[in-house]
Amino acid sequence: MNGPVKRKSPVISTRLAFLLFFTLFYWGVHFISGKSNLQLSQIVFNMFAGVFTGAIIHVAMAKFFGPLLFGRGFCGWVCWNASLFELLPIRKVKKRIPEKHFMYKYVVLIIALVVPGFFIAAGYSFLSPEAQFKWLLTENALIYLVGTVLALFLGDRRAFCKYLCPAGALMTLTSPKSVLKIEKNHLSCSRCRRCEEVCPMDVPIMEYITAGQRVSHPECILCTECVNNCPKNCLTVGIGKKSDATPEFGKSF
Ligand code: SF4
Ligand code: SF4
Ligand code: SF4
Structure with missing residues (x-):
């Protein structure tokens, strides 16, 4: 870069x-x-x-x-x-x-x-x-x-x-338990890692979404830079309990 x-x-x-x-x-x-x-x-x-x-x-x-x-x-x-x-x-x-x-x-x-x-x-x-x-x-x-x-x-x-x-x-003592979190929606992720590149807090976003988890990292500041810069629009801010599981990497919807 x-x-x-x-x-x-x-x-x-x-x-x-x-x-x-x-x-x-x-x-x-x-x-x-x-x-x-x-x-x-x-x-x-x-x-x-x-x-x-x-x-x-x-x-x-x-x-x-x-x-x-x-x-x-x-x-x-x-x-x-x-x-x-x-x-x-x-x-x-x-x-x-x-x-x-x-x-x-x-x-x-x-x-x-x-x-x-x-x-x-x-x-x-x-x-x-x-x-x-x-x-x-x-x-x-x-x-x-x-x-x-x-x-x-x-x-x-x-x-x-x-x-x-x-x-x-x-x-950080309470933020990992937040109701609002970054999560993956049903659309496919291409693993381009653009979300991690733009994250100002160096959150390992891919680790969470690959594991089908919502991003509960204590440093996430909910800035939504990852959401708005994802070329596949597959990230969102949600209140769900679980992120979409991602066995479908690379498919298009
Ligand atoms: S979530 Fe979006 S920005 Fe992040 S790796 Fe997947 S497609 Fe790329
Ligand atoms: S919302 Fe901001 S701080 Fe949280 S993972 Fe996305 S880019 Fe990083
Ligand atoms: S934005 Fe930065 S300076 Fe302000 S309270 Fe949060 S961590 Fe501290």
Whole structure:
């Protein structure tokens, strides 16, 4: 392959439109009114202060229980960090790193929960709206910086999501049980592997569909790039219990 994988543009623009809309909405709401931090780190500050609203509800719904229904659709369609990563002008071929390195993000998840503890021990509470906003801006600036450097270095817009994101790590605990999943329909697959080429999360899609299983990989973000780039139109997002078994590889319907 001589350059980055090219995907069908209408698909990219529809999903990017969602990502950009939610990014503008998210930052707009924070700058105009709320200024509260709804991210993972705030849970520690809130729990220490006995506050069980805001961040705890957001993280529980969007990052733990929500993925039981929508998988990691949040990552594919909503995340305000991912929208920036997806806009990066990547010009090099993606460097794929073995899947065992996906484990780093679980270490980052622990760090993300421990660091606020140090601040609490040092006497900082981060409970006022202004303090929460400062933390939010600092944390997101760091995510954007690290994610951008990693993406440009590896030629992979979703490198941060795969290797380092603590929220992504949390979602992988429940997303494999998601009701919505990628699955194969009744049409024939030609084994061209185009779906795997365009998958931003390096999901081994063929392993699942060859085994007649729905794609329950924890890194699937339900972006539907595989669905929309399959030349045989044999992938879909479904709520079924089982993917179509595929003994009919190569036949046409
Ligand atoms: S893995 Fe993290 S940065 Fe990537 S889309 Fe999901 S929440 Fe956002
Ligand atoms: S599912 Fe579609 S894109 Fe993937 S190998 Fe089969 S025909 Fe190709
Ligand atoms: S398997 Fe398909 S929907 Fe899931 S991340 Fe890969 S391309 Fe996106």
